[in-house]
Amino acid sequence: MQPYTLNYLQQLEAESIYILREVMAQFEKPALLFSGGKDSITLAYLAKKAFSPAKIPFPFVHIDTGHNFEEALAYRDLLAKEFGITLIVRKVEDTIKKRNLKEATGKFPSRNWLQTFTLLDTIEEFQFDACIGGARRDEEKARAKERVFSVRNDFGQWDPKLQRPELWNIYNGKIHKGENVRVFPISNWTELDVWSYLKAENIPLPSIYFAHEREVIHHQGQLLAVSPFITIDAGDIVEKKIIRYRTVGDMTCTAAVESNATTLDEVVNEIKLTRISERGETRIDDRVTEAAMEDRKKNGYF
Amino acid sequence: MDILRFITAGSVDDGKSTLIGRLLYDSKSILTDQLEAIEKSSKTRGNGEIDLALLTDGLRAEREQGITIDVAYKYFATAKRKFIIADAPGHIQYTRNMITGASNVSLTIILIDARTGLVEQTKRHSIIASLLGIKHVLVAINKIDLVGYNEQVYHSIVSAYQQMADQLGIQSINYIPISALNGDNFIQSSPNTPWYQGKALLPFLEEVEIDDTINLTNGRFQVQYIIRPQTAELPDYRGYAGKIISGIYKKGQQVNILPSGASTTIRKIELAGEEVESAFAPQSVTLLLDTDIDISRGDSIIPADETPQISNEITVLLCWLDEKPLQPFNKYILQHNNKRVLASIKEILYKLDVNSLTEEPTATIQLNDVVKVKIKTAERLVFDSYKQLQGTGAAILIDETSNNTVAAIMIQ
Numbered sequence: 237m238q239p240y241t242l243n244y245l246q247q248l249e250a251e252s253i254y255i256l257r258e259v260m261a262q263f264e265k266p267a268l269l270f271s272g273g274k275d276s277i278t279l280a281y282l283a284k285k286a287f288s289p290a291k292i293p294f295p296f297v298h299i300d301t302g303h304n305f306e307e308a309l310a311y312r313d314l315l316a317k318e319f320g321i322t323l324i325v326r327k328v329e330d331t332i333k334k335r336n337l338k339e340a341t342g343k344f345p346s347r348n349w350l351q352t353f354t355l356l357d358t359i360e361e362f363q364f365d366a367c368i369g370g371a372r373r374d375e376e377k378a379r380a381k382e383r384v385f386s387v388r389n390d391f392g393q394w395d396p397k398l399q400r401p402e403l404w405n406i407y408n409g410k411i412h413k414g415e416n417v418r419v420f421p422i423s424n425w426t427e428l429d430v431w432s433y434l435k436a437e438n439i440p441l442p443s444i445y446f447a448h449e450r451e452v453i454h455h456q457g458q459l460l461a462v463s464p465f466i467t468i469d470a471g472d473i474v475e476k477k478i479i480r481y482r483t484v485g486d487m488t489c490t491a492a493v494e495s496n497a498t499t500l501d502e503v504v505n506e507i508k509l510t511r512i513s514e515r516g517e518t519r520i521d522d523r524v525t526e527a528a529m530e531d532r533k534k535n536g537y538f
Numbered sequence: 539m540d541i542l543r544f545i546t547a548g549s550v551d552d553g554k555s556t557l558i559g560r561l562l563y564d565s566k567s568i569l570t571d572q573l574e575a576i577e578k579s580s581k582t583r584g585n586g587e588i589d590l591a592l593l594t595d596g597l598r599a600e601r602e603q604g605i606t607i608d609v610a611y612k613y614f615a616t617a618k619r620k621f622i623i624a625d626a627p628g629h630i631q632y633t634r635n636m637i638t639g640a641s642n643v644s645l646t647i648i649l650i651d652a653r654t655g656l657v658e659q660t661k662r663h664s665i666i667a668s669l670l671g672i673k674h675v676l677v678a679i680n681k682i683d684l685v686g687y688n689e690q691v692y693h694s695i696v697s698a699y700q701q702m703a704d705q706l707g708i709q710s711i712n713y714i715p716i717s718a719l720n721g722d723n724f725i726q727s728s729p730n731t732p733w734y735q736g737k738a739l740l741p742f743l744e745e746v747e748i749d750d751t752i753n754l755t756n757g758r759f760q761v762q763y764i765i766r767p768q769t770a771e772l773p774d775y776r777g778y779a780g781k782i783i784s785g786i787y788k789k790g791q792q793v794n795i796l797p798s799g800a801s802t803t804i805r806k807i808e809l810a811g812e813e814v815e816s817a818f819a820p821q822s823v824t825l826l827l828d829t830d831i832d833i834s835r836g837d838s839i840i841p842a843d844e845t846p847q848i849s850n851e852i853t854v855l856l857c858w859l860d861e862k863p864l865q866p867f868n869k870y871i872l873q874h875n876n877k878r879v880l881a882s883i884k885e886i887l888y889k890l891d892v893n894s895l896t897e898e899p900t901a902t903i904q905l906n907d908v909v910k911v912k913i914k915t916a917e918r919l920v921f922d923s924y925k926q927l928q929g930t931g932a933a934i935l936i937d938e939t940s941n942n943t944v945a946a947i948m949i950q
């Protein structure tokens with residue numbers, strides 16, 4: 237490579253660090269929404285670089301649905317300790333009780349929708365004015381439309397028809413009291429970029445991202461892990477399969493991928509060849525309606 | 539692998555979204571589940587044929603109305619290049635969203651409906667592309683199927699556009715006849731247009747040479763954030779974090795803090811916590827200086843032999859982006875990278891008439907107007923002309939009461 241040029245991943249990294257620093261400079265109480273998935277792990281490592289040698293200057297918030305993969309929780313706690321981060325955990329379970337919310341029912345009762353209540357309560361509780369999230373534009377068609385600094389109203393709602401212009405890399409995070417901004421520093425990264433970066437930086441991941449044996453059932457062409465959170469019916473065939481996860485979300489709505497990839501190199505190679513999108517392959521909740529993500533965002537979701 | 543960032547622009551319904559969908563479809567870049575989803579959606583919308591615009595028109599309101607409202611970003615790669623595509627809306631009402639997308643690209647595809655030729659939005663988007671300094675314009679004369687692949691129609695649109703482009707001073711232009719609906723001249727040259735000798739769209743985009751070289755000559759850096767760990771191990775650490783906008787910074791280099799004018803030396807450069815001897819644009823770095831001087835966010839750290847402009851009066855070209863017109867007596871917040879200062883419009887020099895491309899006098903500034911004005915700022919800015927150095931020549935105006943971004947500014 238020529239001197240004084242950045243490769244593509246380095247360019248993305250530089251842009252993301254710029255955005256993270258801009259958050260600290262423009263807001264009083266930012267927080268990073270940490271799910272334990274690869275995108276928020278990438279964000280955590282970018283934040284470490286952005287503020288080094290100081291500690292990451294904002295807390296990590298985990299909105300805990302209670303339907304987690306144990307490995308992701310263990311990873312979360314370890315990372316918080318290692319990075320010296322304040323970890324705030326708020327449980328959807330508690331919000332359900334406090335607000336007397338009705339849980340989803342059915343075979344795969346997802347708390348994805350209820351998560352928003354807990355998130356908005358947490359923002360209110362701590363008066364966060366900016367929440368940093370790991371959403372990427374390549375993930376989903378509504379996300380493809382969202383700004384890097386996405387202004388939300390008093391109710392956390394996104395109005396896709398009234399987004400602020402966002403020019404060059406000049407970010408306008410000015411808001412009125414009560415409003416908040418969702419900031420997406422890895423907006424321009426693709427899934428392959430994230431995997432390639434994790435590999436290039438040698439970043440450790442929760443073990444569920446690599447091939448392992450697990451009991452699963454088939455559901456409309458997808459593989460769902462057997463867990464206490466889903467209902468196994470008489471007709472379900474429980475099988476042991478060698479699988480890995482491409483995303484980490486709730487156990488009730490995250491499907492696994494059959495794979496033998498045990499290293500990041502192998503995962504990157506598989507991702508290069510795949511013909512199915514990340515969400516298409518791994519999420520069962522987005523299949524409900526065409527505009528599921530947009531609707532959730534309009535309600536205050538990430 | 540290098541990257542090409544481009545946007546599709548042009549008037550309503552000229553086929554911008556369809557073009558992107560077609561490009562991704564014909565290059566087999568649409569993932570199977572996403573293709574299934576748009577196939578299904580096309581069916582329920584009752585038009586039978588697959589509507590490739592649905593690939594980027596992802597919002598409910600867009601699908602209902604069959605129009606684009608806001609920019610969508612798509613990422614794809616071929617063996618030759620990586621592409622970041624922005625799909626702009628054509629409606630005049632959403633011009634600000636087109637500008638949002640256009641501010642970060644190096645090539646614009648301007649679509650023109652072969653049946654109608656140049657219309658006002660074609661001109662407006664071309665003006666914006668030229669103001670933003672977009673390096674290359676590709677004019678796609680679309681829906682050529684609807685004029686029977688007629689060569690004459692193509693040529694008359696080419697010459698009409700070329701005439702306007704000459705007036706605007708757009709340098710680097712190519713033309714291509716296409717049908718986004720049928721895929722003519724997308725991957726290969728179409729047998730329907732034997733009279734067209736140029737490249738098909740995808741090979742063109744893969745091969746077009748764009749001068750995207752980053753300026754490594756003129757050092758420019760603005761302080762974005764000050765890192766102060768204040769720990770037992772690092773009680774006095776004070777690092778000036780920011781992005782190198784242009785140029786190369788080296789350890790030991792003499793620098794001036796502008797606009798104050800204090801001078802000092804770079805003691806240390808850190809990149810993501812690691813010390814480096816030098817750093818360059820567009821890296822995000824941390825500079826440590828020799829002497830303790832009063833430096834805040836928005837101050838510039840500039841090599842001693844460099845001379846950016848310093849002034850509290852600037853002449854700018856401005857695109858007004860807000861429904862609410864400019865209030866001549868109000869103050870606005872001007873944001874120039876990481877610096878925010880109060881600003882007011884001192885004088886309106888002229889307004890560009892979109893149709894005649896002439897400079898007209900005006901007393902008001904309204905949504906989508908392109909005007910030249912003089913601005914006075916409460917503090918001095920350290921800048922360059924947008925033409926010379928985009929990174930220090932661009933700014934925005936923010937309305938103090940609504941907090942909205944109301945104008946895009948290109949300093950002259």
Ligand SMILES: Nc1nc2c(ncn2[C@@H]2O[C@H](COP(=O)(O)OP(=O)(O)OP(=O)(O)O)[C@@H](O)[C@H]2O)c(=O)[nH]1
Nearest residue numbers: 550551552553554555556605606628681717718719
């Ligand atoms: N016959 C024909 N129809 C086309 C062609 N390209 C696009 N169309 C049709 O033109 C209509 C508008 O296409 P879109 O791609 O949505 O237009 P657009 O420029 O993205 O529109 P806005 O984003 O709302 O400004 C659709 O019905 C397309 O199917 C073409 O090459 N030939």
Ligand SMILES: [Mg+2]
Nearest residue numbers: 554555605606
């Ligand atoms: Mg469109």
